[in-house]
Amino acid sequence: MTTTAVTHIASLVTNDPSLGNGTPLGLIHDAAVVIDGDRIVWTGESSKAPATDNVLDAAGRAVIPGFVDSHSHLVFAGDRTEEFNARMSGQPYRAGGIRTTVAATRAASDDDLSANVARYLAEALRQGTTTFETKSGYGLTVEDEARALRIAGRHMDEVTYLGAHIVSPDYADDPAGYVDLVTGPMLDACAPHARWIDVFCEQGAFDGDQARAILTAGRAKGLHPRVHANQLSYGPGVQLAVELDAASADHCTHLTDADVDALAQGNTVATLLPGAEFSTRAEWPDARRLLDAGATVALSTDCNPGSSFTSSVPFCIALAVRDMGMTPDEAVWAATAGGAAALRRTDVGRITPGARADLVLLDAPSHVHLAYRPGVPLVSAVWRRGERVV
Numbered sequence: 159m160t161t162t163a164v165t166h167i168a169s170l171v172t173n174d175p176s177l178g179n180g181t182p183l184g185l186i187h188d189a190a191v192v193i194d195g196d197r198i199v200w201t202g203e204s205s206k207a208p209a210t211d212n213v214l215d216a217a218g219r220a221v222i223p224g225f226v227d228s229h230s231h232l233v234f235a236g237d238r239t240e241e242f243n244a245r246m247s248g249q250p251y252r253a254g255g256i257r258t259t260v261a262a263t264r265a266a267s268d269d270d271l272s273a274n275v276a277r278y279l280a281e282a283l284r285q286g287t288t289t290f291e292t293k294s295g296y297g298l299t300v301e302d303e304a305r306a307l308r309i310a311g312r313h314m315d316e317v318t319y320l321g322a323h324i325v326s327p328d329y330a331d332d333p334a335g336y337v338d339l340v341t342g343p344m345l346d347a348c349a350p351h352a353r354w355i356d357v358f359c360e361q362g363a364f365d366g367d368q369a370r371a372i373l374t375a376g377r378a379k380g381l382h383p384r385v386h387a388n389q390l391s392y393g394p395g396v397q398l399a400v401e402l403d404a405a406s407a408d409h410c411t412h413l414t415d416a417d418v419d420a421l422a423q424g425n426t427v428a429t430l431l432p433g434a435e436f437s438t439r440a441e442w443p444d445a446r447r448l449l450d451a452g453a454t455v456a457l458s459t460d461c462n463p464g465s466s467f468t469s470s471v472p473f474c475i476a477l478a479v480r481d482m483g484m485t486p487d488e489a490v491w492a493a494t495a496g497g498a499a500a501l502r503r504t505d506v507g508r509i510t511p512g513a514r515a516d517l518v519l520l521d522a523p524s525h526v527h528l529a530y531r532p533g534v535p536l537v538s539a540v541w542r543r544g545e546r547v548v
């Protein structure tokens with residue numbers, strides 16, 4: 159194995175509170191990181207770094223863990239520019255817009271879907287994302303959902319079965335029949351290709367009883383729950399997620415005090431997706447309220463062609479700091495260690511010995527610049543599994 163040291167890092171985010179200044183970010187100044195193969199083997203002060211085969215001088219720039227984007231919808235075809243344009247001209251977002259993408263996705267070839275996934279993954283990588291989750295949910299037939307998961311699995315770290323995105327247009331008059339399909343033959347076909355099961359628990363999609371049936375059936379097949387919860391309105395999604403020990407309740411835009419308490423007391427991460435609120439001109443989720451209550455918060459892109467067509471975690475960090483009450487430290491933690499927690503991973507989202515060597519070198523002296531300089535391409539190098547990829 160070849161060892162590489164990145165030295166003279168002005169500020170290194172380790173996400174290990176036992177290191178550096180004792181905050182959750184575990185900041186070390188004038189730091190170095192040593193990579194051996196695909197792993198991090200040493201972090202500390204630059205002057206104490208061990209000898210290595212290669213050295214890269216960060217020359218006073220910052221290094222952070224690669225972003226962990228724990229929520230996206232990348233297996234799709236088609237385009238919804240006109241819907242976005244209309245919405246920005248005053249029409250509200252409704253869950254039904256998904257049907258446009260379903261029609262285009264069903265009509266697309268495997269190669270076209272795969273190329274689309276690769277394209278947006280490459281785009282995300284250039285912006286510092288090194289761990290990615292994506293979902294099915296634009297097929298809504300047994301064959302099309304299983305196909306989406308197979309394609310996702312070729313490209314992704316984490317794959318989620320979301321047959322319960324909306325009731326398939328083919329079952330518009332028989333939603334109970336669609337739940338039977340999602341929990342029966344579709345689940346059988348999809349479970350081998352996924353780690354997670356998700357449901358859009360929302361008015362116009364699936365109610366609490368349907369969501370419970372779907373998640374419970376998935377769990378019986380070895381899939382672990384995550385939930386699209388409380389995005390467009392108050393509802394049962396968050397409390398169901400906590401009750402079923404879902405890894406994550408995603409969106410969390412409309413929360414009662416009881417919802418916040420449940421998240422603070424349970425093991426379920428609150429994943430906030432400000433790209434969706436941005437792209438639908440909706441009310442921001444209140445990250446401050448969740449953090450003050452003691453909930454674990456993750457930030458993710460929700461990258462999808464309808465309601466949040468951004469692959470940029472730095473953009474989401476800037477929104478979270480500007481509009482959701484997060485400090486820059488909290489937002490960077492949420493987009494790295496928080497995303498890892500939302501995927502129940504301990505090998506990513508941190509720069510500590512033993513972790514996967516996923517690093518981002520910023521063209522800035524501090525991670526705070528991700529919020530301080532919004533919209534600026536600050537990612538200057540990316541290593542994934544120890545390999546320099548940007």
Ligand SMILES: [Zn+2]
Nearest residue numbers: 229231386460
């Ligand atoms: Zn989503």
